Amino acid sequence: MAGSTNTAVKLISGDGFSFIIDKEVAEQSPTLKNMLDTSRGGIDSDVAFAEALTNQIQLPEIRGRTLEKVCQYLFYKYRFVDEGASDRVPEFDFEIEMSLELLMAADYLDC
16 A cells, blocks of 8 residues: 555444544545545634544444444455556445445445
8 A cells, every 4th residue: 555654544334333444545536535634624724524533434424334334344445456457356246235325325435
């Protein structure tokens, strides 16, 4: 994981489950990346979002089971981002019953 420091980020679901992932993995989501950017937030650009200062993000609309799958997908995206449409990229599997919740989470997180 080249580039930035290996800082852990804690994602907390609406039903209280916590998932700790690497910041670079979390930043595969533009929404999470913006929340974790210390140069953003408020009217004054010197003020960061609270999430950037604590490396902890509350996601009250996302259930734990769904957030776990989102974390898996963010790692999958991080791992295979350089592979493009290669045959070496395996399919990302999930239960069909999770489709709607995953779609809603992906829409919110822009991933």
